[in-house]
Amino acid sequence: MPHPRIPVLVYHKIAEPSAFDVNSNTCVTPENFLNQMKLMALLGYRTADPEEYLKARLGLSARLPKKPFLITFDDAFESVLTRALPVLKSNGFSAALFMVSSGFGKSAFWDGEAADSPNRLLSPSGLRTLRDEGWTIGSHGVSHRDFRGLDGVALTEEALRSKAELEAELGSEVSWFAYPYGGYTPDARRALAEAGYKIGFATEEGDGDIFSVPRRIVSGKSGLLNFAMRLRQAGKRSLL
Numbered sequence: 580m581p582h583p584r585i586p587v588l589v590y591h592k593i594a595e596p597s598a599f600d601v602n603s604n605t606c607v608t609p610e611n612f613l614n615q616m617k618l619m620a621l622l623g624y625r626t627a628d629p630e631e632y633l634k635a636r637l638g639l640s641a642r643l644p645k646k647p648f649l650i651t652f653d654d655a656f657e658s659v660l661t662r663a664l665p666v667l668k669s670n671g672f673s674a675a676l677f678m679v680s681s682g683f684g685k686s687a688f689w690d691g692e693a694a695d696s697p698n699r700l701l702s703p704s705g706l707r708t709l710r711d712e713g714w715t716i717g718s719h720g721v722s723h724r725d726f727r728g729l730d731g732v733a734l735t736e737e738a739l740r741s742k743a744e745l746e747a748e749l750g751s752e753v754s755w756f757a758y759p760y761g762g763y764t765p766d767a768r769r770a771l772a773e774a775g776y777k778i779g780f781a782t783e784e785g786d787g788d789i790f791s792v793p794r795r796i797v798s799g800k801s802g803l804l805n806f807a808m809r810l811r812q813a814g815k816r817s818l819l
């Protein structure tokens with residue numbers, strides 16, 4: 580049984596771009612984010628329950644809203660807690676967030692962002708707050724290395740260590756994963772499965788396998804019309 584069309588969106592920072600941002604496309608302004616979520620609510624979309632979403636992806640019968648979608652955040656910036664959470668709550672939405680396990684309280688060091696950048700990654704207590712709000716917390720690797728360039732030993736280390744470190748902070752299981760830079764290989768998928776993850780998210784290049792689920796990046800350049808078009812594309816792509 581093919582799984583239903585469930586668009587998956589991916590965001591990074593919810594912030595006005597500043598001189599600290601190496602890649603300003605990773606910033607969606609709070610105003611744009613608010614309008615995008617209002618549009619989703621207006622169109623009748625509701626976020627899917629993570630467990631039910633997993634079932635649907637595996638072709639099992641699942642309890643889903645009439646128009647389900649998934650919101651995900653990569654890297655786990657503090658702005659997700661301060662700017663995105665209130666907007667999602669007011670619309671009755673939830674989300675999944677993917678954290679770099681060595682990144683607590685730091686800046687986006689893998690992008691070369693300054694250590695004194697105001698764009699901080701979440702603290703352990705911030706992460707727990709989102710978990711307690713019902714969000715799904717997943718891994719984004721140990722230090723945001725590109726999985727396409729790692730050998731089998733390094734893949735296993737990234738998959739297992741990031742899972743263990745996040746679980747130690749949360750005191751709960753971490754079974755979702757999003758590839759840094761969205762890229763994966765057959766070996767990367769295997770490493771996730773062997774480490775005990777249930778699902779792995781890529782970005783635009785995802786082929787629809789449970790360990791390479793495609794997602795649509797919402798960038799700072801996306802106006803509301805562009806956002807709506809990407810949403811439509813996301814629904815089509817997830818048929819793969």
Ligand SMILES: [Zn+2]
Binds near residue numbers: 719
């Ligand atoms: Zn990332």
